Amino acid sequence: MTTVAATAHRTPAHHDDRSFIRKYIFSTDHKIIGIQFLFVSLFFLLVGGLLAMQMRWQLGFPGKPMPGGGILPETMAPGGVILPEYYIQLVTMHGTFMVFFAIMPLLVGVFANFLIPLKIGTHDMAFPRINMWSFWSFFAAGLVMLSSLFVPDGAARAGWTMYAPLSARHDYSGASFGQELWSVSIILVGLSSILGSLNYITTIINNRAPGMTWFRLPLSVWSLFITAILGLLALPVLSGAAIMLLFDQIIGTHFFDPAAGGQALLWQHLFWFFGHPEVYILILPAMGMVSDIISNGSRKPIFGYHSMVFAIVAIAFLGWIVWGHHMFVSGMNPTLGSSFMVSTLVIAVPSAVKVFNWMGTMWRGNIRFHVPMLHAVAFVAMFAIGGLSGIFMAATPVDMQIHDTYFIVAHLHYVLFGGSLFALFGAIVYWYPKMFGRMMSEPWGKVHFWLTFIFYNCTFFPMHITGMAGEMRRLYDPNQYTFLQPYQPMRVFISISAFLLFATQLIFFVNFWWSLFKGKKASQNPWHDNGLEWSLPSPAPHGNWETVPTVYRGPYEFSSPQAAEDYLPQYIKLPTDREPARAPVAGH
Amino acid sequence: MTHAAATVDQMLPPYPAERGLDVYNKKLGMWVFLASEVMFFAALIGTYVILRFGATGEWAKPGIVLNIKITAFNTFLLICSSVSMVKAYAAIQDGDPKKMRFWLLMTILGGATFVGIQVYEYIHLVEHGFVPSGVREGSELAELVAKGTLPAATMGLYGSTFFTMTGFHGFHVTCGVISMTYLYLTKALPGKYSKQDYGGIETVGLYWHFVDLVWIILFTIVYLI
Numbered sequence: 054m055t056t057v058a059a060t061a062h063r064t065p066a067h068h069d070d071r072s073f074i075r076k077y078i079f080s081t082d083h084k085i086i087g088i089q090f091l092f093v094s095l096f097f098l099l100v101g102g103l104l105a106m107q108m109r110w111q112l113g114f115p116g117k118p119m120p121g122g123g124i125l126p127e128t129m130a131p132g133g134v135i136l137p138e139y140y141i142q143l144v145t146m147h148g149t150f151m152v153f154f155a156i157m158p159l160l161v162g163v164f165a166n167f168l169i170p171l172k173i174g175t176h177d178m179a180f181p182r183i184n185m186w187s188f189w190s191f192f193a194a195g196l197v198m199l200s201s202l203f204v205p206d207g208a209a210r211a212g213w214t215m216y217a218p219l220s221a222r223h224d225y226s227g228a229s230f231g232q233e234l235w236s237v238s239i240i241l242v243g244l245s246s247i248l249g250s251l252n253y254i255t256t257i258i259n260n261r262a263p264g265m266t267w268f269r270l271p272l273s274v275w276s277l278f279i280t281a282i283l284g285l286l287a288l289p290v291l292s293g294a295a296i297m298l299l300f301d302q303i304i305g306t307h308f309f310d311p312a313a314g315g316q317a318l319l320w321q322h323l324f325w326f327f328g329h330p331e332v333y334i335l336i337l338p339a340m341g342m343v344s345d346i347i348s349n350g351s352r353k354p355i356f357g358y359h360s361m362v363f364a365i366v367a368i369a370f371l372g373w374i375v376w377g378h379h380m381f382v383s384g385m386n387p388t389l390g391s392s393f394m395v396s397t398l399v400i401a402v403p404s405a406v407k408v409f410n411w412m413g414t415m416w417r418g419n420i421r422f423h424v425p426m427l428h429a430v431a432f433v434a435m436f437a438i439g440g441l442s443g444i445f446m447a448a449t450p451v452d453m454q455i456h457d458t459y460f461i462v463a464h465l466h467y468v469l470f471g472g473s474l475f476a477l478f479g480a481i482v483y484w485y486p487k488m489f490g491r492m493m494s495e496p497w498g499k500v501h502f503w504l505t506f507i508f509y510n511c512t513f514f515p516m517h518i519t520g521m522a523g524e525m526r527r528l529y530d531p532n533q534y535t536f537l538q539p540y541q542p543m544r545v546f547i548s549i550s551a552f553l554l555f556a557t558q559l560i561f562f563v564n565f566w567w568s569l570f571k572g573k574k575a576s577q578n579p580w581h582d583n584g585l586e587w588s589l590p591s592p593a594p595h596g597n598w599e600t601v602p603t604v605y606r607g608p609y610e611f612s613s614p615q616a617a618e619d620y621l622p623q624y625i626k627l628p629t630d631r632e633p634a635r636a637p638v639a640g641h
Numbered sequence: 642m643t644h645a646a647a648t649v650d651q652m653l654p655p656y657p658a659e660r661g662l663d664v665y666n667k668k669l670g671m672w673v674f675l676a677s678e679v680m681f682f683a684a685l686i687g688t689y690v691i692l693r694f695g696a697t698g699e700w701a702k703p704g705i706v707l708n709i710k711i712t713a714f715n716t717f718l719l720i721c722s723s724v725s726m727v728k729a730y731a732a733i734q735d736g737d738p739k740k741m742r743f744w745l746l747m748t749i750l751g752g753a754t755f756v757g758i759q760v761y762e763y764i765h766l767v768e769h770g771f772v773p774s775g776v777r778e779g780s781e782l783a784e785l786v787a788k789g790t791l792p793a794a795t796m797g798l799y800g801s802t803f804f805t806m807t808g809f810h811g812f813h814v815t816c817g818v819i820s821m822t823y824l825y826l827t828k829a830l831p832g833k834y835s836k837q838d839y840g841g842i843e844t845v846g847l848y849w850h851f852v853d854l855v856w857i858i859l860f861t862i863v864y865l866i
Contacts, residue, residue, distance in 0.1 A: 314696060
């Protein structure tokens with residue numbers, strides 16, 4: 054074992070005689086796997102967006118034929134008019150694709166794979182082959198989920214949370230095969246995440262470069278490490294729940310069917326026991342990468358590095374004991390509800406610590422508003438709004454009023470789109486040169502950012518208002534209620550903003566693909582950053598370093614008086630720096 | 642600690658690195674994986690506890706549907722296979738690959754027999770009318786339900802939880818047997834394990850003890866109480 058591992062790791066970086074298939078398809082290289090995740094999950098992001106556009110058409114212009122809707126079969130949209138049973142599929146699959154196949158793999162699949170070995174200074178993941186399996190089981194899960202859109206009964210129809218017994222009984226939901234494919238796909242996603250997480254955790258613990266102590270890790274790596282722990286412990290619960298759901302659907306067990314003695318609420322508990330840590334899986338890596346970008350863009354060390362780390366840990370810990378706040382109106386014991394309320398409100402503290410630290414970092418900094426920085430600043434602002442609306446629904450009495458309304462939809466999009474997705478756009482632009490060796494276009498990046506920022510707010514902010522007015526989420530046609538009819542102009546405004554928001558994303562896609570072939574060649578360290586990955590040529594070669602670099606300081610030494618430039622990379626040895634103690638050779 | 646020195650080579654990364662946990666990657670990876678497995682079985686067992694103790698009716702008394710004696714023997718067998726796993730591990734630590742091969746083979750046989758007996762048990766249960774959805778109509782067990790020996794209201798939950806929990810445990814045992822057979826054929830037989838390098842044996846051993854431990858819990862809560 055030891056000798057094989059040793060030769061694999063000592064393969065010189067320039068010597069690469071792998072076949073095309075081993076190099077780009079069934080690759081075990083963490084960077085290629087990250088890029089595979091990137092392409093596939095960007096595709097699913099597009100799919101999720103297309104589904105959302107159809108929903109917005111129905112809400113803005115109910116009963117009118119959708120442009121291009123003629124290609125949909127009679128069972129979905131006869132004459133282009135969306136049917137209620139198709140609408141609920143759109144709702145379900147939009148949520149499922151965005152959470153499990155777009156945001157989560159973009160954050161964890163792409164950036165954990167790509168960044169962890171590069172930032173901690175190692176040649177590859179601890180288990181490259183398991184890493185490959187992680188990607189391919191994700192890919193299989195994606196195909197299964199995608200195929201469920203095309204089966205005769207249509208896709209799953211119980212919302213992305215798959216509340217039982219609607220999801221467990223085919224005669225309730227009206228979908229059979231699509232519902233089963235959903236469960237199978239989620240089991241595979243769970244497997245993929247578990248395999249990925251155990252890899253990330255082992256790699257970060259054991260394979261850091263000499264001198265890369267725990268408190269010299271970049272915050273992106275810290276957040277990915279904590280996220281991996283969340284994923285490792287939360288996803289198996291979802292897999293277990295999905296397996297039981299699948300058994301209810303295909304072999305006639307009665308876990309979630311109250312008619313036969315099962316418990317419908319049990320599904321909610323299992324789902325949200327996974328689901329709330331999942332919420333932090335979807336935001337913590339974004340927070341980490343934003344911390345890196347903001348420190349870089351402000352040319353200042355991150356404000357309160359240690360408190361940032363402890364805030365991540367605190368959020369992750371609290372994330373385990375708050376799942377009941379998704380279930381305030383489910384008939385839960387009110388005493389239990391108030392304990393969930395308190396634990397949820399406590400999360401505001403570490404979250405606020407992070408927001409203040411980001412602002413403290415920018416305060417009096419020599420700010421460079423490059424595209425990643427713009428996205429990172431937008432992240433902070435939008436996350437603050439999303440976080441504040443989160444306080445509303447954490448309070449049980451307020452939640453009773455706004456539960457399952459568009460207020461929730463607005464909140465979750467402020468943290469998932471305004472939060473995670475802005476951070477992702479920033480991170481993709483930021484590490485694009487290290488992935489592909491070229492820069493994305495700066496002017497078009499700025500156009501994309503500003504249009505996205507404007508249309509995004511036009512789309513999601515009014516949802517707070519319609520939500521407060523009582524508009525329920527997942528409603529096929531709100532106009533069926535008289536009290537919601539006056540808000541129709543607002544829904545039209547939201548829909549048109551959403552279409553423009555979607556159209557704006559085409560700028561990003563074109564920029565992405567154009568830069569891949571025609572973009573400006575990237576220098577080794579285009580952002581003047583301190584991380585270890587910038588000691589490598591762009592794109593980073595197979596095996597990363599011939600000998601891993603030695604680390605002499607933390608990752609945020611910007612504007613240091615010790616350096617002539619305004620940045621001081623982790624791998625530069627100053628005359629005053631001491632060599633780090635190597636791992637002691639026990640027993641020799 | 643005569644064995645400590647032998648693990649040294651494996652504990653060190655093959656290139657300079659910051660000090661980690663002083664546990665080699667494979668072993669650490671397995672521990673991390675087992676943490677995830679704990680959560681998986683916690684979901685299944687937690688479901689069982691909630692369904693059983695939240696049920697409105699009585700739960701079936703132990704020993705009526707399930708045959709405790711055969712499964713008790715099976716439990717004994719699985720515990721023995723854990724012991725033989727330890728013997729294999731100790732043998733290779735002492736640098737005795739022959740003895741290691743013998744004990745590894747015993748472990749594989751123990752695990753395979755366990756799965757075999759479980760399959761036999763399942764076939765018989767289904768014959769008697771015990772299925773994942775509860776009790777099959779017109780079967781032997783359906784008569785017991787009609788007589789009131791078995792509670793009609795909770796038999797569906799009994800079947801659901803029994804087959805899911807023991808089935809997934811059986812699946813894990815099968816995976817273990819396959820992995821050990823793979824290691825036996827590709828590593829142990831060609832003599833690739835030595836006093837300095839036995840990571841595969843130790844790692845698969847960890848997994849095997851975990852699966853054994855889960856079974857002791859399952860046997861207690863599903864068969865005995």
